[in-house]
């Protein structure tokens with residue numbers, strides 16, 4: 649039985665080794681991977697963000713929590729990828745220009761790999777040239793992630809640039825909404841990583 653509370657607390661406190669140990673024990677115990685993410689790790693990142701908003705946590709705390717989260721994700725990634733189906737298509741995903749947040753983007757990439765997509769991870773701080781590199785490598789879908797209200801508008805430029813180039817652009821990230829996606833003419837929006845897989849499935853049907 650996984651101690652989700654201990655996992656949540658370990659992520660918040662940035663205890664990377666504890667996170668890895670709890671996640672490994674959960675995996676060994678046959679725990680549902682989605683529960684590890686949805687009941688332990690993702691709520692922890694939300695909580696640390698809320699603390700940051702209330703000035704109860706600062707950038708260094710966010711950073712060590714993020715590192716602890718990545719330690720857990722690294723253990724889950726091969727399992728999620730191994731559950732994949734045959735190649736479903738090629739997606740290039742990156743966090744937009746000016747934005748260094750990559751945990752959500754990494755999660756979307758992992759879920760897509762798990763669903764059988766070839767994923768080109770373009771990293772963070774991606775400008776249009778970077779997204780274009782993904783297209784040159786064969787991606788027919790571009791995924792843009794943004795976590796900052798100040799970087800969100802760059803998605804509009806990406807969408808406009810690829811509008812008539814036979815490439816679909818889907819967007820997501822905490823401040824992004826369906827209304828914003830509609831406003832800028834994106835091909836799709838998803839609130840979370842699982843939804844991103846379903847969205848891309850539907851676009852490639």
Ligand code: B1M
Nearest residue numbers: 693697748749750751752791793796797820821822840841
């Ligand atoms: Co930053 N940060 N941060 N941060 N940070 C936020 C985003 C913030 C909301 C915190 C707050 O104020 N409460 C705030 C933004 C406020 C705003 O824009 N209005 C903020 C700020 C202000 C900043 C800095 C400016 C702080 C500073 O320096 N003063 C700075 C900016 C740096 C930069 O990018 N240029 C900064 C820095 C950092 C760290 C480096 C310390 C660290 C990032 C480390 C890393 O990513 N490697 C960090 C963190 C960890 C956060 C919070 C706490 C957590 C983000 C996270 O990883 N969430 C965040 C608070 C929050 O979001 N509540 C915060 C977990 C992750 C699984 O969720 O990324 O939302 P998320 O992804 C979800 C969905 O959104 C969706 O699926 C994912 C899984 O379900 N999704 C997609 C994401 N991308 C998608 C793409 C899709 C589809 C779905 O299709 C393509």
